[in-house]
Amino acid sequence: MADEKLPTRAEDFSEWYNQLVLRAQLADYAPVRGCMIVRPYGWALWENIQGALDRRFKATGHQNVAFPLLIPKSFIEKEKHHVEGFSPELAVVTIGGGEELAEPLVLRPTSETIIGHMWSKWIQSYRDLPVLMNQWNSVIRWELRTKLFLRTLEFYWQEGHTAHATHEEAVAETRQMLDVYTDFAVNEAAIPVIPGVKSDAEKFAGADTTYAIEAMMGDGKALQAGTSHYLGQNFAQAFEVKYLDQNGTLQHCWTTSWGLSTRFIGAIIMVHGDDQGLVLPPRLAPIEAVIVPIYKNDDEKASVMKAAKELKVQLVKADLRVHLDEREGFSPGWKFNDWEMRGVPVRVELGPKDVARHAAMLARRDRPGKEGKVSASLADLPATVTKLLAEIQQALHDKALAFRRANTQEASTYNDLKKAVEGGFAFSPWCDSGECEAKIKEETRATMRCIPLDRAAVLGKEVASGGACVYCGKPATNWAIFGRAY
Ligand SMILES: [Zn+2]
Secondary structure (H helix, E strand, C coil): CCCCCCCCCCCHHHHHHHHHHHHHHCCEECCCCCEEECCHHHHHHHHHHHEEEEEEEHHHHCECCCCCCEEEHHHCCCHHHHHHHHHHHHHEEEEEECEEEEEEECCCCCHHHHHHHHHHHHHCCCCHCEEEEEEEEEEEEECCCCCCCEECCCCEEEEEEEECHHHHHHHHHHHHHHHHHHHHHCCCCCCCCCCEEHHHHHHHCCCCCEEEEEECCCCCEEEEEEEEEEECCCCHCCCCEEEECCCCCCEEEEEEEEEEEEEHHHHHHHHCCCCEEEEEEECCEEEEEEEEEECCCHHHEEEEHHHHHHHHHHHHHHHCEEEEECCCCHHHHHHHHHHHCCCCCCEECHHHHHHHHCEEHHHHHHHHHHHHEEEEEEECCHHHHHHHHHHHHHHHHHCCCCCCCEEEEECCCCHHHHHHHHHEEEEEEECCHHHHHHHHHHHHHCCCEECCHHHHHHHCCCCCCCEEECCCCCCEEEEEEEEEEC
């Protein structure tokens, strides 16, 4: 695994990513084209992502539910934009138990339709609202060009679905969940995302407004890392989701949906990873610290392993996720490389000399080489490692933010935009016209990523408002982020 070097990110970013996913044992290719097998290490990372999000969903009043994988095909056809958006990607079941089905079923690409159908039965009065639900599941979208974690036929995610009595409440919910995603990305994954509004061309099929968190990857490209949709009354009308208000008048509900998927693992890889492999943010890392024992003979082994096992107990007591690498037949150097590939934030090196002086050497994954090494006493190690993990978490965030800002250009002219999207984002005045957006996409391969909600946060300084559209020169209504995207 650790014997061969990865291609460097500068040489071939795409191949660096593909090989890293396999060698860090996050995921593998499935026998069916475009499907992904998430391996234990990758799934442990996803479980930590799930935990961090699920806590936040429950703290904001949401309950988890489970809806079926199979949805009557007619449901998808009830909302005009939804069917247009999803038809090309649908997997349809026409035979069950050896018999042709009376009505074809689709494998869910998302669950607005079946949930709307059930809400029409469950929601009667304003007293039944709001309904705040979430489900953890997988969905199927028949993608043609696939890449592990970033785009696969089946992927894992959560989909939140809520119904409200008023437009204002539904909009507030949409924004609240965008804030939840932003907080998660920044504080758990150390990814400085840009929360903003999508254009009509880029929004969810069936939404009135789509909000998203956008992140810059290590090659300067954009990745949409989570979305929150204000659905207005589109699905409530298609599925007759109605309630009696306090005046006894029958009203349609206002609904939202929001999702974050295993795609986010791709973002973690591409934001923090380096030429040695994966670099995981401590708060989400399956293993926060790995202990690598170093010895040359049986005497040394006995004393080192005894100290290593005691140390592991102490670190576990301090609530740290720790692994002791007891593998035989691999040199310490080989193990160092292996754990570097797998992105473990802190490596604890323990040899006979360290044991003799009741100390260990700590190596930071985010600062390879001597610079990231410190010696620490064994007695203080739990506290030292805990502090170090917090420092690494912050350092990863700050480095990613500095990188994003360094590669985002305020671009008022079309030439500046073209240059900026070669290796990063353009932040440009835009007239809100879909035609300008389509032309920019056609000519530069850059899409409108979002209109940032906090303009000053993009570059860490106030930017000019107004101006002329970067494409057509007409008065700009907004400043938008343009970039090439995954
Ligand atoms: Zn324009």
